[in-house]
Amino acid sequence: MVCKEQPSPELNEFPLVVTKFYQHILALVFAVEEINKNPNILSNVTLGFHIYDSYDDPKMTYHNTQDLLFNSHNFVPNYKCGIQENVIGVIGGLTAETSSTMADILGLYKIPQISYGSFQPELNDQLEFPSFYRMAPNEALQYQGILELLVYFRWKWVGLMAIDDEGGDHFLQTIEPMLLRNKICSAFIRQIRKDLHKVLDLQKVAETQKYLPAFAVSKADVIIIYGETSSISWLPYAIAGTRFFQELHPEYPEMVSAAKVWITTAQIEFTSCTLLKILDMDMEGLHGALSFAIHSSQPGGFKEFLQNVHPSWKKKDGFIKEFWKQAFSCKFPNDMEPIDTICTGEEMLESLPAPYFAMSMTGQSYAIYNAVRSLAHALHITYSSRASYRIIETGGRPYPWNVETWKLHSSLQMMSFNNSAGDEISFNKHGELVGGFDIRNLVTFPNGSYIRVKVGKLDPQAPPGKEFSINEDRIKWHWNLTQVPPLSVCNDNCHPGYRKLKKEGEKFCCYDCAPCQDGMFSNEIGRIYYMETCVTCPNDQYPNKDQDRCIPKIPNVLAFDDTLGIVLISFAVLLSLTTVLVLVIFIKCRNTAIVKANNRSLTYILLISLLLCFLCSLLFLGRPNEVTCLLRQTAFGIVFSVALSSILAKTISVVLAFMATKPGSRMRKWIGKRLAYSIVISSSSTQVGICILWLGTFPPFPDVDTDSMTEEIVLLCNEGSSIMFYCVLGYMGFLAILSFTVAFLARKLPDSFNEAKFITFSLLVFCSVWLSFVPTYLSTRGKYMVAVEIFSILASSAGLLGCIFSPKCYIIVMRPELNNKEQLMQRNK
Known part of the structure; x- marks a missing residue:
């Protein structure tokens, strides 16, 4: 059964829908139907599900979690009103705040919770949250991947932007020391209001302008942004708004181009909603972005499944009509909305640009798909282990054995299986997915669509020294970058024959250039990278006049023909x-x-x-x-x-x-x-x-x-x-x-x-x-x-x-x- 609990009126202040997230629901439905059709798993059991929308509000999350457990609008703990099947597990939520709010309640009843978008490190504590699992690898691996990426491209001057919450604080406290140890400086550090994404109307778009000096004026060509999908949805507007920045801020007469290389974490999924159409904005400002994503594959049959979706495909789907109206900017005949276009129901999801809806399974949808299959496999293992006790005769009529949710944990912790896409799924001792990250490159197109091309990976199970790999040739950089890959340094590199001198009062990445000392040289060691300091030539060589390379020393010997x-x-x-x-x-x-x-x-x-x-x-x-x-x-x-x-x-x-x-001498x-x-x-x-x-x-x-x-x-x-x-x-x-x-x-x-x-x-x-x-x-x-x-x-x-x-x-x-x-x-x- 698919249903939608309506929010209270005060929570329905923002009618705009992130249409791309509707794929999360479809991935859940697809996974459940795939399991119910598979005779090799839970052959005598039919899975069902309930879907609740938290509306990104803690109160609504508490409300829906208790309603799910007790089926009561009065919320009497441990009391179930009416007939309801037992809840064997919960999948959610998308954000760290939603996940932790749900974990506070579900942990009391030892109900397994598998998050598909949260990386919050506090939830790793299996003593405090023994029922919490996540379809994401350890976040520390992602930090290491960011560092490897910076080191690979020799980026020394980068900007840091993070949400102003515990996750953002943890990110900055972790990443900054790592950067310093590798001689990388932060050009600026900005913490962003967590609710900034709610300031998305024509009158308030200018609110985002105060964040522009952080990246538009900085010389840093590379900016690392940490957050969650909803909290950074303002970014395309801010990038597009840079063309107004010079008029709003005349104190910056020479505005630096907003063409940057954005590095985003796996929590972020690039999305857009109706306001982009209203403001005539698109995703091209993020062209060339590099993002980390949980490794994902495409299960067979999912695209065909999406092609069968239309407004009347499921009578109990409470989300489909709102999604359809937002995605195709239309209204149904009985709606009282100032929109001329009527939804025919014949619109095709394939016609939507990727920021609004993707026909290929996104990383978060893939996490939901695997979460459903994980719960199903855990339930299957538990059933199989009690095969001789599945049927209890009562009055001559058999009935299925009801599983207690706390018994699923041992199955989840020991579980390891291959999904239909061929990927192995298992959890480590912290309840995290055993796996790595993909590195993807965002490539946009003039029609507003985009694709995310896999250009590298971070695999902790690879042989030592090969955990990080990237194919630089596949990367498409931003069109307006003057040099690719960009340098992203505080100063232009010193020319061959020169060395760096630290500027007093500046970060060590900012320097002056001075000629090399006698007997030393510096030169080009790559396509665009230069030595940071002067070095001595090998013993059998010496620097040339320009001190940019070494030439062999001439043998000095007094020869016969000299x-x-x-x-x-x-x-x-x-x-x-x-x-x-x-x-x-x-x-x-x-x-x-x-x-x-x-x-x-x-x-x-x-x-x-x-x-x-x-x-x-x-x-x-x-x-x-x-x-x-x-x-x-x-x-x-x-x-x-x-x-x-x-x-x-x-x-x-x-x-x-x-x-x-002499006479008489004895000599x-x-x-x-x-x-x-x-x-x-x-x-x-x-x-x-x-x-x-x-x-x-x-x-x-x-x-x-x-x-x-x-x-x-x-x-x-x-x-x-x-x-x-x-x-x-x-x-x-x-x-x-x-x-x-x-x-x-x-x-x-x-x-x-x-x-x-x-x-x-x-x-x-x-x-x-x-x-x-x-x-x-x-x-x-x-x-x-x-x-x-x-x-x-x-x-x-x-x-x-x-x-x-x-x-x-x-x-x-x-x-x-x-x-x-x-x-x-x-x-x-």
Whole structure:
């Protein structure tokens, strides 16, 4: 049976009907008829129903709830007047206030109540409301979906609008911290009068204008609106009224376009009523809106069911005529209304635009459909569990077993079934539907109709990381948006090469743009999104001049084909050949006085070590590898130590030779090659020991230096241990200073064959080169550091070669007549 309880006269102040909600009634009727025709469920039971209209008024809700339970206009609790079938469950209501009002009464009698439009978090308490269920997932999941949507599109500056009630307060208190944690700012926050939808006549439309500055003037392109269908029905009027806003508010000379991206919650169903026709308004202001909706499907046969609906289809339908008049703007013959059009009853529901009536099942209608089937399945489970007790013989006549409503709760809590559309229906421990949300895009058409296209979903049962998904290509954005997807930021994005600087006294989403610091960059990371801060390039790259991208660093190495490398190679080869030439001369003239005068063996050792010094400089050229890194410093240190040890031995030999000439001197026994060789071997062995210790503990290895130079990456040999490297240099310096000291003291000894003065000058050159090497080496980078060391090796070795051997070669080659003992003795006299 379908009936309508008429409201009291004072509640019938607003005759306008939300025609789209009539589908809720039809979904209920469709579900009941589908169950009654199904032999597999409640085969011996016929479901019936009563429909009551609360008129969005708490008093009327209490009135109708008690009338439903007790069938009495006097409302005597626990007393039923007349014959009435037992109530096994209640489906309702659409709003949170209606649901909670009904739950206060129904909970006392443990009658299951399944809400199809309420998300009120207070009703989740199963201890306080054990009889309350809802055909909606947990609201926290919807908040997470809103956040995921904002993060996906990089929207940082959004407006928040919510109803001024407990639900709106809870929404704002929950969503704002979530936004802040994800670096999203609220451009404005507005709480709207809950009864604003009642201010819907031509004289009072201007009342909505005071809410316009919140979204029409804000730079936020994205606005999140929380509420219920009736409480935000003023929104299309407010959007349409923006064209009058500039005239009403001259203090805003440059009004921002009302083209926004509206994000609405699942409680909201886009509807319109007769006033839209009167004001010649439509839904195009909401074109491109993104809305969350409880996942829904289309049961088979529902569209055909709607096509059979007409004013006389059900005699007990107390809603059909009022709906028909409002939907088609007509009147029936006996109505006393100032309307010329007569309702013929042949009008087609398919001709109505979607804001007035939809031929596809809406999300709320789908919730009603599933609620009816849930109660039926719970009742079926209860009947099945008591199959042996269904019939009680009384006087030979069977009668059906009457179910107590409190027994349905265990069946509802454990219930899980697939409806005719193939969706699984079950409740969690809080009495909420186990499921997710669809993300739908509102697409409007010039004729005032619209469709809601599914563009994404939020599925908590999906694998981790895939709960949120969206198909951006299917989204139709508002026509007047200057950029799609919109940016929705407090400031325009900083251009590549710039960074954000926070504005004092403003929210962190508002900023100034400043150039990136040296060595950092910022650039485009998507179609329209830019980095918020400057970042450092990878180690092997550096920022370009505009600091908007990174480019690879050029390898910095002293290569063989480099100009500087060619010059150094040329000097090394030339000096090596010169050394070989000197060695050949000395070997060829080994029996001459000058060659024999200062220990030929030490001279040969010195010349060979100087040759190796020139050649070891070539190890420093080219790309470093493991072999060259191991040999570079160690070979250089050992060879130079041999050269310096030879010079020290030669100098000490001169001193001992002079002292041995004194009568009665005991130094004669020290004169000879044995002492010289001992000095060379012992001095060189110490350096060899240092190098072996170095290679055994922290050996050099190929490395790269990405920090020293901005635009180049230095390929080098890491010394492994700087201490060991400076120990090698320090020991060389010790030998050089020791040799220089001995040579300096012996420079004026009266001996014809005394070369101490030449050794003194050569070591002065040697020490000068290496003293200047250390600060120069530490102040250079890259290949120039290597070049400094090569130059120091060549210069110091050339100083030893030139200062010690050039005078002797001059005599041997240019003045051979002087290269005899008599001439040298004569020169000395």
